[in-house]
Amino acid sequence: MSELEFAGVSVRYGGFTAVDEVSLTVPEGEVVGLVGESGSGKSTLAQAAVGLVPVSDGRILLDGTDVHRLRPRDRRVQMVFQDPYSSLDPRMSVGESIMEAMPKGAYAGRDARRREVARLLELVNLDPGRAAMPPRRLSGGQRQRIALARALAGRPEVVIADEITSALDVSVQGAVLNLVRDLQRELRLSMLFISHNLAVVRYLSDRIVVLRAGRIVETGPTEQVLADPRHPYTRELLAAAPSRHTELLGDDDSDPENLDY
Amino acid sequence: MRGFGARWPAVVRTPVGVVSAVLLFLLLLLAVFGPVVWGGAADAIDTNALQQGPSGAHPFGTDALGRDILARVLVATRLTLGLALLATLIGVTIGTVLGAAPSVLPRWAGRLVTSAVHVAVAFPGLLLALFFAVIFGVGTTGAVLALGFSMAPNFARLTQTLAASVAGREYVAAARVSGVGRARILFRHVLPNIAEPLVVNATIGAGGALLAFAGLSFLGIGVQAPSFDWGRLLGEGLDRIYLSPASALAPGVAVVVAGLAFNLFGESAAAALGHRARFARRPESAPVPEEAAAGPAGDAVLVVENLHVAFPGQAGWTTPVRGVSFTVHSGELVGVVGESGSGKSLTALAVSRLIEAPGSVTADRLEFTGTPLLSTSERELRALLGTSLSMVFQDPMTSFNPTRRIGGQLAELSRQHQGLSRRAALARAVDRLRAVRITEPERRARQYPHEFSGGMRQRAMIGMGLMGDPRLVIADEPTTALDVTVQRRVLRLLARIRAERSAAILLISHDITVVSQTCERVLVMYAGRVVEELSTVELFGAARHPYTRALLAAVPDMDTDRDAPLAVIPGRPPEPGELSGGCAFAPRCAFATERCRDEDPVLAPVSAGHRVACWHPAAAGGTELETATAGGNE
Numbered sequence: 011m012s013e014l015e016f017a018g019v020s021v022r023y024g025g026f027t028a029v030d031e032v033s034l035t036v037p038e039g040e041v042v043g044l045v046g047e048s049g050s051g052k053s054t055l056a057q058a059a060v061g062l063v064p065v066s067d068g069r070i071l072l073d074g075t076d077v078h079r080l081r082p083r084d085r086r087v088q089m090v091f092q093d094p095y096s097s098l099d100p101r102m103s104v105g106e107s108i109m110e111a112m113p114k115g116a117y118a119g120r121d122a123r124r125r126e127v128a129r130l131l132e133l134v135n136l137d138p139g140r141a142a143m144p145p146r147r148l149s150g151g152q153r154q155r156i157a158l159a160r161a162l163a164g165r166p167e168v169v170i171a172d173e174i175t176s177a178l179d180v181s182v183q184g185a186v187l188n189l190v191r192d193l194q195r196e197l198r199l200s201m202l203f204i205s206h207n208l209a210v211v212r213y214l215s216d217r218i219v220v221l222r223a224g225r226i227v228e229t230g231p232t233e234q235v236l237a238d239p240r241h242p243y244t245r246e247l248l249a250a251a252p253s254r255h256t257e258l259l260g261d262d263d264s265d266p267e268n269l270d271y
Numbered sequence: 272m273r274g275f276g277a278r279w280p281a282v283v284r285t286p287v288g289v290v291s292a293v294l295l296f297l298l299l300l301l302a303v304f305g306p307v308v309w310g311g312a313a314d315a316i317d318t319n320a321l322q323q324g325p326s327g328a329h330p331f332g333t334d335a336l337g338r339d340i341l342a343r344v345l346v347a348t349r350l351t352l353g354l355a356l357l358a359t360l361i362g363v364t365i366g367t368v369l370g371a372a373p374s375v376l377p378r379w380a381g382r383l384v385t386s387a388v389h390v391a392v393a394f395p396g397l398l399l400a401l402f403f404a405v406i407f408g409v410g411t412t413g414a415v416l417a418l419g420f421s422m423a424p425n426f427a428r429l430t431q432t433l434a435a436s437v438a439g440r441e442y443v444a445a446a447r448v449s450g451v452g453r454a455r456i457l458f459r460h461v462l463p464n465i466a467e468p469l470v471v472n473a474t475i476g477a478g479g480a481l482l483a484f485a486g487l488s489f490l491g492i493g494v495q496a497p498s499f500d501w502g503r504l505l506g507e508g509l510d511r512i513y514l515s516p517a518s519a520l521a522p523g524v525a526v527v528v529a530g531l532a533f534n535l536f537g538e539s540a541a542a543a544l545g546h547r548a549r550f551a552r553r554p555e556s557a558p559v560p561e562e563a564a565a566g567p568a569g570d571a572v573l574v575v576e577n578l579h580v581a582f583p584g585q586a587g588w589t590t591p592v593r594g595v596s597f598t599v600h601s602g603e604l605v606g607v608v609g610e611s612g613s614g615k616s617l618t619a620l621a622v623s624r625l626i627e628a629p630g631s632v633t634a635d636r637l638e639f640t641g642t643p644l645l646s647t648s649e650r651e652l653r654a655l656l657g658t659s660l661s662m663v664f665q666d667p668m669t670s671f672n673p674t675r676r677i678g679g680q681l682a683e684l685s686r687q688h689q690g691l692s693r694r695a696a697l698a699r700a701v702d703r704l705r706a707v708r709i710t711e712p713e714r715r716a717r718q719y720p721h722e723f724s725g726g727m728r729q730r731a732m733i734g735m736g737l738m739g740d741p742r743l744v745i746a747d748e749p750t751t752a753l754d755v756t757v758q759r760r761v762l763r764l765l766a767r768i769r770a771e772r773s774a775a776i777l778l779i780s781h782d783i784t785v786v787s788q789t790c791e792r793v794l795v796m797y798a799g800r801v802v803e804e805l806s807t808v809e810l811f812g813a814a815r816h817p818y819t820r821a822l823l824a825a826v827p828d829m830d831t832d833r834d835a836p837l838a839v840i841p842g843r844p845p846e847p848g849e850l851s852g853g854c855a856f857a858p859r860c861a862f863a864t865e866r867c868r869d870e871d872p873v874l875a876p877v878s879a880g881h882r883v884a885c886w887h888p889a890a891a892g893g894t895e896l897e898t899a900t901a902g903g904n905e
Contacts, residue, residue, distance in 0.1 A: 047757075048725075091444065096441040096442065101463040102460075110459070113450075160449065161449075164449050180783070181822060209829050252785060252788070254828055
């Protein structure tokens, strides 16, 4: 299994710096939760790790090797996307989508590949009989499981999950989160779990990284960051996070009178 | 290419589609068998019947060599269609290759191809064809190549545009991440997904090619004697049009009919594949038994009783809101929670009279500050709703007109509904922007929506609602597009408006935690119904409906046990068309019995201010949830 390391990574679009010298490590077999608001650079960081956006500065290393040198045949870093309605090709059966992501030559013959598809579908708690279905006949939660199965088909050592529950209905989010947790533990995956929802990140992550405006403002073990946040922005995120014991509307004099948020 | 043909049968469900399809089929038959059947007659020279007019033996007369014109027109079908299709094939092939090339080529080469196509598109097609006819020489080969090449640029650009839109989809990104090569992405992901519009356009293009080819032959730079196509026959017939109009008429009609057949078939295919739905008639709405909400209350701002919202679809009417009843009192903060498709947003739109035809809204009672919304005239309502009801939508970017200044957009309301002068309205707008805590409101009022951040736009939107004197603010997922820290400020702003102006607030959200932290009373909606109504104080301890309880357990919050799996609601919410007679939640409910599957429970009071629609409500005060934690298959 592997360790993913971001070493001073910057991503710039023209004059705009989306990610600014971010250094963080996803240790072997651990889940690192990345929280931050929209525009904080979370998704850009994820896309850089899988080669969808070029890195302007710094390096992203998988066990010490620059991931941009691994591409495109190496599939050890995989990603699950936010929207399961657009991340599966509507023209391909879910089985074909999964098969496509398998490493070339890893399975001899069509039968072996088909067996692997069945195994992956069972791994994500879906009936292997669904392999022949087009994605449109599946619900959002089921599609997200397929997307997970496709990521796993590449036999990844690191999985990047970018807001994978935010497009799902609340009643099926729990099932997907449970699945992600079980799979991560079972397969000892290293995982970068990205979400704007602190409660979701808290539930899954061993460590939390707080990103703001492209920079890391706080990082540490989950309990520690939540129990004793050091950065004011982390405190603000915590105060705004969904919790049944706090009042969102409670009087809070720390709320600045005028803030151009 | 699985599923590719699935929607094509819909093409022939329209009258135009059927007629054009039948015509195309007949033309095809004619092209195949015409020369076999009438080939002899078309070439039979009859010196006794030169240049005759219509007669029994020759319905459209004969030509200069006494050959039967009808037979010649029928026989010419094969050559005419063949050449037109060949030209289309050339055009489509070159066009698709040029259009798809930029997605596989290195970036600089791709740009070169794109620019070349853009330049080529600027030339008029027929001019290009004439130009090519000169290069390739007068004759069939030249004309076919010329037409094919002149079709290519437009087709290339269409392909490029479509391919670019597909290339931006996440499944292409996903394929790239899994190491799929560019060529394979093009053939497996991009081309299949743009095939339908390409085929449709090729069909229409074939009609165009047919007409253009007839034109070239007519001008004498297409098919040369002794071969003949419709264009050539038309040209020959036209010389004698005053003597024998029928000789020009027959090929003319053939060209028109064939051209129409291709074009109309293409159009019907485009319509059918583009899902232009046709509507069935609205059925009589069945009254749904439901106990009416509490009687008229003195300070009720909004009274909704047995509200139905229905939309026509291809398979008949669907009713996404099925008998919703509730009351909002002055100064109350009421939350509506439900998943997508539960009908919560449609309920809000129905209340603000924003459901447009062909949607249909019915209710036993729908009153806003005592005014019935369904029976009052539009004109009177506009003034009332314009000043007393305000809506805040999810996406503040689309709620403002991007080309106008914020201040002007706010002021417009007061000028229309309250008759204020321009200056007074603008002053009021600045004042309201200040009220929603926007800094430097004078300067901000002169800015455009894109100069505001998301949170500021949402506050400006709320400020717009305050231009009048709102008795009710309906906020539909007002913070879903916003970050959590901004969300808190927007919610606080809403709460302050309620406190300062004693306006009622209806907060619609998919997030039960946010609602529980904000509101006093919650309506839980499922599949178009209110399944439970209770105070937020009771929500975590005393919720009775299995759905409410499951929803609370399924969503992680900051207090969730990290070591235990999350509760799971098996299955998924039903589509509006999938409902049977029983409780809509029954298929996903661990406590469902025979009765639940047969009879739909009504929303009935269980205690003061607490209503539940369930045959087996959980015991009140039950502590930990006994939710359905069936294996996570949905």
